[in-house]
Amino acid sequence: MVSKRALNMPASPIRRLVPYADEAKRKGIHVYHLNIGQPDLETPKEWYEYIEKFKTKVVAYTHSQGILPLREKFSEYYKKWNINVSPDEIMVTNGGSEAIMFALGVVCDPGDEVIVVEPFYANYAGFAAYLNIKLVPVSTTPENGYRMPEKEAFEKVISSKTKAILFSNPSNPTGVVYSKDELQTIVEVAKENNLVIISDEVYREFAFDNKKSISAFEFEEIHNNLIIVDSISKRYSACGARIGTFITKNKDFYNAAMKFAQARLSPAEITQYGAIGLLNSSEEYMKNAIAEYEKRRDVAYEEIKKIPGVVAHKPEGAFYLSAKLPVDNAEEFIKWMLLNFNVDGKTTMVAPLSGFYATPNAGLSEIRIAYVLSAEKIKDAINILAKGIKEFK
Ligand SMILES: Cc1ncc(COP(=O)(O)O)c(C=O)c1O
Numbered sequence: 001m002v003s004k005r006a007l008n009m010p011a012s013p014i015r016r017l018v019p020y021a022d023e024a025k026r027k028g029i030h031v032y033h034l035n036i037g038q039p040d041l042e043t044p045k046e047w048y049e050y051i052e053k054f055k056t057k058v059v060a061y062t063h064s065q066g067i068l069p070l071r072e073k074f075s076e077y078y079k080k081w082n083i084n085v086s087p088d089e090i091m092v093t094n095g096g097s098e099a100i101m102f103a104l105g106v107v108c109d110p111g112d113e114v115i116v117v118e119p120f121y122a123n124y125a126g127f128a129a130y131l132n133i134k135l136v137p138v139s140t141t142p143e144n145g146y147r148m149p150e151k152e153a154f155e156k157v158i159s160s161k162t163k164a165i166l167f168s169n170p171s172n173p174t175g176v177v178y179s180k181d182e183l184q185t186i187v188e189v190a191k192e193n194n195l196v197i198i199s200d201e202v203y204r205e206f207a208f209d210n211k212k213s214i215s216a217f218e219f220e221e222i223h224n225n226l227i228i229v230d231s232i233s234k235r236y237s238a239c240g241a242r243i244g245t246f247i248t249k250n251k252d253f254y255n256a257a258m259k260f261a262q263a264r265l266s267p268a269e270i271t272q273y274g275a276i277g278l279l280n281s282s283e284e285y286m287k288n289a290i291a292e293y294e295k296r297r298d299v300a301y302e303e304i305k306k307i308p309g310v311v312a313h314k315p316e317g318a319f320y321l322s323a324k325l326p327v328d329n330a331e332e333f334i335k336w337m338l339l340n341f342n343v344d345g346k347t348t349m350v351a352p353l354s355g356f357y358a359t360p361n362a363g364l365s366e367i368r369i370a371y372v373l374s375a376e377k378i379k380d381a382i383n384i385l386a387k388g389i390k391e392f393k
């Protein structure tokens with residue numbers, strides 16, 4: 001009775017192992033969750049103030065493209081990032097997730113192909129399965145720090161069905177922030193082969209060591225072939241708000257996405273008001289958030305690189321670190337950590353990276369750590385991981 005599409009839908013590699021964590025918790029073990037990108041920092045207070053202020057008598061639908069004051073606010077915010085888009089080039093979506101679905105739906109027909117830089121944000125595979133789109137990977141490796149592949153790697157996999165290149169920058173899961181030259185590679189490939197760039201920039205703020213992440217928008221020559229996916233989830237610790245944006249200067253893309261947007265009627269009304277509050281929050285809030293993640297990144301990297309046999313490069317952004325462990329099968333190791341290992345009643349859960357690859361059997365020894373706990377907890381959690389690796393081997 002169930003469709004092939006549904007059967008083919010991959011289970012989230014992050015959520016798949018949750019029953020094992022539940023089992024550990026039933027036994028009274030404390031689990032450090034470094035497996036999921038749920039930030040723990042407080043949401044700015046402006047969120048609550050704005051929701052209070054815009055209390056309405058009726059909880060109504062809004063315009064399908066989102067309320068104008070929010071799109072105006074986004075337009076102002078993007079200008080600070082050299083992304084010059086008017087409110088009519090911004091569509092409010094139910095999280096960046098819906099913006100990704102819209103982007104893929106606008107650009108691809110069933111059977112079309114999209115090139116992804118792997119390892120990639122695992123839910124891209126879910127969206128692709130839902131839309132009958134084939135993800136074609138271009139691989140990066142832990143040994144070269146998961147840097148962007150050369151132009152030839154892209155050219156090799158382009159077929160008559162290729163429609164787009166999809167990637168996140170800063171990257172989930174690797175924490176790489178692409179340089180101007182690396183982005184230039186993608187821009188050239190897209191331009192020469194008339195492909196669309198879908199640039200997922202939801203971690204824009206989180207670039208460390210005083211670096212700034214560069215938007216694909218900075219390449220003017222690609223504006224007509226560019227869709228930017230964005231979200232307030234991570235930057236303001238507001239994942240439950242479900243507010244993202246679909247941004248494009250290409251009117252055909254925008255109008256096509258509008259039809260999808262109209263079919264789902266509108267984003268949630270109240271959280272759009274809350275999002276205006278977030279965009280009015282202080283620069284201080286963001287500075288502190290970036291500093292906090294940078295501190296955690298330092299601790300996570302210092303601790304992980306002490307483990308013999310681990311291959312890891314220092315992440316430059318987002319709040320993730322990917323690493324190759326000296327184990328054959330990281331997923332088995334993670335299960336074992338949850339079911340069979342603890343230090344003083346505590347264990348650590350990370351995400352297996354294999355689910356972030358489209359290439360079969362790639363990334364089997366790799367994991368992703370989300371540094372969404374305090375520095376002290378991260379240190380303890382990675383020490384437990386280190387002891388676990390020693391015993392597992
Ligand atoms: C790279 C990337 N894009 C998009 C999303 C989607 O987030 P949301 O739908 O909460 O905006 C996430 C969430 O983890 C992500 O990591």
